[in-house]
Amino acid sequence: SLLGSGSCTQPSEVPIRRNSQQERQQQQAIPCTMASARAMTLLATVLCSSLAVALCSSLALPAIVLCSSLALAASDSLIKEQPQLREMLASDDQCGGAAPSDESGGCALHALQRRGELQVTSAATGKGPCPAGQGRAILGSPCQPCPEGTWSGDTDEQCNRCAAGTWSDLRGAASASICNSCPVGSWSSQEGAPAPTACTDCPGGRWSNVTSLSSQSLCSACPTGTWSAAIGSTSLATCTSCEAGKWSPQLAAVSAAVCNSCSAGRWNAEAGSSAASSCIACAAGKWSSEASANTSKVCTACAVGKFSVAVGADIDTCIDCATGTWNSDAGASEQIACTACTAGKYSMAEAAVSEATCTNCGVGTYQPIRAAANSTLCIPCAIGNFSAGVGETSCKFCPEGTWGSDFGLTACTPCAAGTWTRGAGSSRPGMCASWIKPSAKPNVAKAGAGGLR
Template sequence: MPGYYCDNAAANDSTACPVGTYNSKAGSSSLQACVNCPVGSYNKNTGQSSCTTCARGYYCDAIGATRQKPCPVGTRNPQVGSTSSRACVKCRIGTYNRLIGRTTCTICARGYYCDTIGATHQKACPAGTRNPRIGSTSSRACIKCPIGTYNRLIGRPSCTICPRGYYCDAIGATHPKPCPVKTYNPKAGSTSSQACIKCPVGTFNRVIGQSSCRRCPSRRACV
């Protein structure tokens, strides 16, 4: 049968061709019938009638290969049957690959950028910035948050609107600033400390960052 040979006519059992070889013919009588797999293919099992074509993301650069070799991180290979590591193409800028044996590169996500060829990871935009686009190729894609917004986290596609009781008066803010005690701010997205209004008579605030003032207890003065 294909994939085997019988070198002893008296024997009832056939011998399997070794790994890295194949035999497409039946009735073979010698180990010489087992042919080494050509480059671009491999065989990890014995007794095979054909070799397996090297898959996408891999290459087989040796005759008689028993396994396929993965393309390294930061590269891709969309072709089957590759015979050299040169088939592993570096990821272009704006993309990356953190895994081996890949057929395509991953597009850099929103909030990140990929500024080198053959990148193995994406770089996060810093706190206080945003990047709403995919596939960015430079840190210049990280835009500072406008006043009235902030970002305390890295790798964000958008900035957070300054909440009620706070204000954001600087470009590229990483945190909102709270209105002081005895004041309040009922509006979101404030851009100045002037948005912090003094509590009117008959109300009070002992805590910072409030959106409203509390009524004074009956028969008691507010301080």
């Protein structure tokens, strides 16, 4: 405005000598000339600052120096033409003696000039903090608006990147608060991300219910025994449990294919199992050929007449009870479950299911052992012995007054009339004699090992 007015009012604080009209005109022109010089200096400073920003970095500093030199040259030219102007500038009478930092009243022009000089100095040196929302691409370069994904405060010289897990599409941001968090179910490792597309969904097998994740590994893994094919999941509920009868040791699984079946001979009733040990073996005496079983009902008991000591058998491992034994209970797990036929009996049947299969040895024989497996084990009574009943465990001696000379007798032959034997177990008729008299109590005893006297 000072440059455009062409004249100005004489300040009251400038003393004017009342001499000739020429002196008065000269005195009136001095303040205007001084103001014009200062205005030109300020104008040159502002123009040079704008020019410095517009020019490329390689020309910025020379342009600033050139413009500053032009402004100073213009001021010096006016000062030389007006000697009294030099005195007024030295005394700073435009500000009434106020300090250069005082920005009030008549000193406004001087303060603006000082600001322009500081801006020129900062731009020329390329040092110091930039205004909030601006920063230097490299140290020494001009301040420029912070690009998307970055920000700066009023004490920063360079722009700061938004942290990983956040983004910003705002240019010239002056605070970190403009950095937006990646939403739940996503993550980003990029610092200074300029758009929400930098946020990547948590992959299958993982989930997240928190924001601003900076790494995929921070997405929580579906636990062992579960899986999920969904991306961007925000809840553990997304993880699907392996079915009962299956198990998986894998973290962050992405499909049901990782769920391993319990092998045949085993079962598991719980979903979401994480180890093979969760599959329970069929007990001894049972077996199963079914994989992925989810109940113990698949374990088939060995039939009656059989047993099995195998645990977790995946085929029919049941063994027949041997001949001479029997078993009436299904699912037998030990051989001793097969009950032996008692002495005096035998059984030639395998996998016998009842004691009825045990057959008595016939008359004239005996059987002293258990679990006899054949009729040939029924032993004929020795001579001098007999067996009149079935299923006997031993033979009896022929009683006194009788004899038996054959094996397997069912009865003994009496001595001839008027004769007698000296005791039981006589084996031939010659042992009957007339001089032997019957004892008061005839002795009828069981035979010994051979049945002979």
